[in-house]
Amino acid sequence: MSHPLFDVTGRTALVTGSSRGIGLALARGLVQAGCAVMLNGRDPERLAAAAGELAEAGPGPVHTVPFDVTDAGSVTAGVARAEELAGPIDILVNNAGAQLRAPLQDFSDGDWHRLLDTNLTSAFLVGREVARRMLPRGHGKIVNVCSLQSEVVRPGIAPYAATKGALKMLTKGMCADWGPHGIQVNGLGPGYIATELTAPLRADERFDAWVRGRTPAGRWGRTEDLVGALLFLVSPASDFVGGQVLYVDGGMTSVL
Template sequence: MHLFDLHGKVAIVTGGNRGLGGAMAYGLAEAGADIAIVQRSAEETEVAARIRGLGRRCETFSYDLAQIESIPKLAADVKERFGRMDILVNNAGVQRRSPAADFSEEDWDFVMQVNAKSVFFLCQTIGREMLQQGRGKIINVASLLSFQGGYTVPAYAASKGAVAQFTKSLSNEWAGRGVNVNAVAPGYMATEMNTALLVDEVRNSQILQRIPAGRWGKPEDMAGAVIFLASEASNYVNGEIITIDGGWMGR
């Protein structure tokens, strides 16, 4: 199991204070990593306390990732406090729902800024440090809508399509320099972002009928794939988008 051992590694998880991000951060800590959680709020979270309960170091960094200019300072802060950056999980994301005919420019720009632009520049900024180290693991969070168009979420679909594509682009440039860039694409997960679908009896039923596993995903379903991509077990895995969807894409 040494291939999956993350002791001595430092993982940055954006949006790691709850939901999918919290589950991924906790999973990485279980595998031995120390965790830097990036969140908008400065408040301490239950996730951080649970990680420390494992005997791992966990610190929170309060940054608004919609503000691209703050990314270099974030990277510098993490490096100063931890001394290194080995793993980056770009999980933070936002959603806006509206029929395409009515979708506002404001909502479009906000979703693209957080879900695509900030993710790329986090990859670039922290990737530079990893390239200097000659090693690193970047895991972007894509979506089923990296492959499909969705419904009333045109900006989200566009942003997640962008994440999948620049994951491959970065991998082409960095795979030979010791930095693995991959992505995970969660399916329908029972999280706050999907509340509108969960409470819609018709859409909920339609979604469940399409999932071979017969259930919505849970945040903890993300942990195994992320540990794999963060560990030495995936050293020859580059530019992949791994779906975690209960079989949805296989239908």
């Protein structure tokens, strides 16, 4: 029997960018824990396929709410639609994100703004809209998916690290504004996780060896490694935790 502090049965969760990868894994974990989950992305067909995949994962119902997290009007309509489908949102996971790699001097203006919009502005827009609904209810959990690169950086990903570092501070700012109203806002910081998007990095023998050698756990993370940390951050167990980033990186941020 699990401890009641970690019980999220019957809660309603919206997970952005959840048609694949980390977002889909986090959504699966919430479904398995008994949450009603709303999957978000821009591709309705991909979302429908993901929802079908999760239908047998657990007792929680699964809905899809396609909308563009970088567009304020789309966010307003999408969040309203989400609450029409599944009721008041108890849990928001701001997971939508993108990565673009290039030497900083070669990085284009367009790619810079695309990363800012996808990784940072989306969390502000969706977080603000959901918080406006949580505030009168006096409770809620918001988890912003930050990154190992909220703390450290490698060559070629400076703009990405800038967005994830800013997301860490947005998380703290959300905590400052909304914590007094019963909303806990925290961050989840994945390290190097094996996903479809990181497949080219894992195929690079030199980079793969660097990750394994640099990580005390000696391996790449699995998407399921992130679920336990998420369940802590969205459950009553974290009711006195605010503005923190929980790094799930196999220890990489702790060692030189």
